[in-house]
Amino acid sequence: MRVSITRFVKKSPQWAVAFIAIALVSFYWFVWAEERYVSRATVVLESPQIATPEFSLSSLMGGGSGNTHDLLLLREHLLSVDMLRLLDEQLGIRQHYNEHGDIFAKLRDPNVPIEDLHKYYLRRVNVELDEYAGVLNIHVQGYTPEFAHDMASLLLEAGEDHMNAMGHRLAEEQVRFLEQQMVRLEERFRDTRSELLDFQNEYGLVSPTSTVESINQVVATLEGDLARLQAQRNALASFQSSQSSELRQVERSIAALRDQIVEQRDRLAQAAGNSLNRISAEYETLELQAQFAQETYSSALAALENTRLEAARQLKQVSVLQSPLFPEYPTEPNRLYNSSVFAIITIFLAFILSMIIMIVKDHRD
Secondary structure, three states: OHHHHHHHHHHOHHHHHHHHHHHHHHHHHHHHOOOEEEEEEEEEEEOOOOOOOOOOHHHHHHHHHHHHHHHHHHHHHHOOHHHHHHHHHHHOHHHHHHHOOOOOOOOOOOOOOHHHHHHHHHHHEEEEEEOOOOEEEEEEEEOOHHHHHHHHHHHHHHHHHHHHHHHHHHHHHHHHHHHHHHHHHHHHHHHHHHHHHHHHHHHOOOOHHHHHHHHHHHHHHHHHHHHHHHHHHHHHHOOOOOOOHHHHHHHHHHHHHHHHHHHHHHHHOOOOOOOHHHHHHHHHHHHHHHHHHHHHHHHHHHHHHHHHHHHHHOOOEEEEEEOOOOOOOOOEOOHHHHHHHHHHHHHHHHHHHHHHHHHHHHHHO
16 A cells, blocks of 8 residues: 555656645645634615705716715725724724634734734625625624624724715815805895995985986977977968967977976986986996895805705715624635635646646657
8 A cells, every 4th residue: 555655656746746735725624724703794875865956867877876986985994994993993803813713814913014914804804895786795704703793793883984974074064165155145245235225325216227217208208299399380380470479389388398308318318427327327237246146145045055955965874784693603714615626726737737747758758
């Protein structure tokens, strides 16, 4: 038996090495490797269902991608160094993984740099995004069921707090900016309204534009009366003397109408002084400024309300579809799977090496 083994090793050393490696690795996985408990949880991010005043096709098209983006942000935070520091402070990750596990799987030095600890952390915590279902699957490995369960629960709690803090911070900055703008716009609106009222009180006109329109109507009426009297005068002049009382009365009426028309036109427009057209133009400018300030102020009020609603929608609740499992028996490592994979790969490499050796021998012959 010993001779046969010796002959086999000399004839096929690659296969001997392969079988020895398979035996050693299988011994490690089935005998030496320490068992680990896995706590699983499945979560989804949800926002408050608050109706927004605006509804658009783009909001429909972007709804799903926004949720996936939030899940990716949550996943990155759960696997971040900041989360690792929090878990180490509250649960003592360094101590747990250093005191348990075999020589290959344990954390050998509890005082390793944070970079090395993070690499080890990523081997014990797995967070997968299921894009089709829109959920996160969290797997946490620990050497005791209590530690695995506590670690998974803390991950969910800290993740929810982080997502809410992000949403609150962004919303508060937006609301604070709009509130500052609101103060400025309100002051501007009050100033323009005050200027408009002072202008009206100064000239004793509520609406100079309406007054101008009324005077234009008066002038048009006077001009119509003037044309009628001129026609009457021409008719009288055809058969009466210029000294007749009736003709002279018509002439006086025509002169009075002309003076009245000139007076009303002077009220409307003058080369200098406070004519109505100048007053009306200044009034319209002030009125436009007041209307613009009012519309801007109203738009800012609506934007502030929308932002407050959006701030409420930014709150992210980590809804648990599968609460952190308290494991009752260890599921890691997968001894049979790991041993089988290693054996298959080793046999495949040994077979390739055997083929190479045969080819080399054939060429030598």
